[in-house]
Amino acid sequence: xxxxxxxxxxxxxxxxxxxxxxxxxxxxxxxxxxxxxxxxxxxxxxxxxxxxxxxxxxxxxxxxxxxxxxxxxxxxxxxxxxxxxxxxxxxxxxxxxxxxxxxxxxxxxxxxxxxxxxxxxxxxxxxxxxxxxxx
Numbered sequence: 001x002x003x004x005x006x007x008x009x010x011x012x013x014x015x016x017x018x019x020x021x022x023x024x025x026x027x028x029x030x031x032x033x034x035x036x037x038x039x040x041x042x043x044x045x046x047x048x049x050x051x052x053x054x055x056x057x058x059x060x061x062x063x064x065x066x067x068x069x070x071x072x073x074x075x076x077x078x079x080x081x082x083x084x085x086x087x088x089x090x091x092x093x094x095x096x097x098x099x100x101x102x103x104x105x106x107x108x109x110x111x112x113x114x115x116x117x118x119x120x121x122x123x124x125x126x127x128x129x130x131x132x133x134x135x
Contacts, residue, residue: 013051013059023084029068034079036087046082073098
């Protein structure tokens with residue numbers, strides 16, 4: 001399946017999760033909370049053949065890799081089940097992993113001037129070549 005189709009299919013699975021489990025899954029990123037460990041098993045049991053395990057895995061990967069979701073993975077934060085009820089807490093190891101992921105993401109992010117200055121440099125070089133060709 002092409003990447004664009006994968007994304008749109010994952011978006012459709014996420015919409016299904018939000019519709020079926022409105023106290024657990026949220027379109028609005030600001031409302032997202034840590035999910036119960038193993039919640040994928042609960043979803044598969046509840047939805048039956050509506051989604052395959054791999055479709056659900058892709059959709060959940062998108063959901064939990066969200067920056068806001070990751071920021072909520074703090075030590076002892078409450079995890080929720082499909083009904084929005086408490087179902088465990090975030091462990092120290094899980095919180096540390098989320099922080100490490102956050103740091104890695106920040107390190108990979110280019111500085112705000114980097115892409116723009118590269119683009120500006122390319123444009124300036126192109127204008128110099130054009131001016132030289134016109135002379």
